[in-house]
Amino acid sequence: MVLCGVAAYLVVQYVTGGGGSHGCKVVSATGAGTSYEFTPEQAANAATIAAVGTGRNMPERAVTIALATALQESGLRNIEHGDRDSLGLFQQRPSQGWGSAQQIMDPTYAAGIFYAHLAKVPGYADLPLTVAAQKVQRSGYPEAYAKHEPDAELLSAALTGQAAATLTCDGRFDPAAQAIGPDAVRAALVRDFGRDALQETGAEVGGAPVPSPSPSPSVTATASGRTVTVPVPLGTRTDASGRDERERGWQLAHWAVANSSALHIQRVTYAGRVWIAGSDGGAWQQVRSQGVAGAEKSVGVVRIVTGQ
Structure with missing residues (x-):
């Protein structure tokens, strides 16, 4: 019994990320003091789940349900094993019609098919989270x-842009x-985010038309690296999931930090x-630089600097 208990503890530690160095953290925007620490791998997977959800115009509640499900099923890790033939972030089973093993191991596909099933649950947004998740996962x-x-609520608020400057990572590069x-x-x-994250109206990617256009990012060289500038449409318009432009901007900014x-x-x-x-431990700071400070204070663009 003792050995079984130790084994169970080790499994929980492995799956949920307990112990060791985390590298990323999300905090409450309300100042309540609540927080969640996690690894860069988990951060990138969580950002993908959120991006796929908002790309499907799912509300924040749906993203919360998806993130809680992935936390339980895989600890937000894209694992190649599980109960019987279960695989991936949501432990979906090829034998149960969730897709091929290769598809399920693609986080974007796995998140998309989870949302597709969740959307078929009547009134899922008003159900207790565990009930809504169970109707999909069984x-x-x-x-x-x-x-x-x-x-999941902390992650969802940050990764849908509802909360500003609440997700941080220490930025240690993966060698x-x-x-x-x-x-x-x-x-x-x-x-x-889909093809339209990079394309203007009427543009094509790989010969496929873009149904929902967004302005196209540009790349410029600077002394510190190369900058990907991602425009965020200005104004007060909201998308189908109810988010305004500033929230979409913070989603992109947090996505970049998570990745x-x-x-x-x-x-x-x-x-x-x-x-x-x-x-500063990866914390968000106020822009203090001269010259480009005005541009960097704009809510119209997210600037992402890489070293290559």
Whole structure:
């Protein structure tokens, strides 16, 4: 029994990320003092889940449900094993019609098919989180999702842009990362947010038309690296999920910080705030630089600086 207990503890530590150095942290925007610490790998996966959800015009509640589900099922890790043939972030099973093993191991696909099933649950946004998640997952432990709701709410608020400057990472680069630099950043934006994240009206990517256009990011060289500038449409308009432009801007900014380790992102600026890898513990600071300060205080663009 003691050995079984130790084994169970080790499994929980591995899956949920307990112990060791985390590297990323999200805090409450209300000043309540609540926070959640997690790894860069978990941060990148959480950012993908949120981006796919908002890209499908799902509300913040749906993103919270998805994040809590992934926290329970895999600890926000894209694992290649599980109960029977379960795989990936949501432990979806090829034998149960969730897709091929290759598809399920793609976080963007896995999140998308989770949302597709969630959207079919009548009144899911008004259900208790654990009930909504269980109607999608059909888990043998239906109450297990509830304990992750507070952490999922913090992540969702940051990664949908509802909360500003609440997600930080220390910015330690992943030495194993192969795809880095501005092209990798733009490819990752397309992967998570869709083709229209980079294209203007009427543009095409790979011969496919873009249904929902957004302004196109540009890349410029600076003394500190190469900057990917992602325009955020100005105004007071909201999208189908109810978010305004400033919230979409903070979603992009937090997404960049969450992916800073994997993509070797050095600096992110938005709305007068700046995040710099390895500086002040990765905390967001007020922009104090001269010259470009006016541009960096704009809510109209997110600037992402890479070293390549």
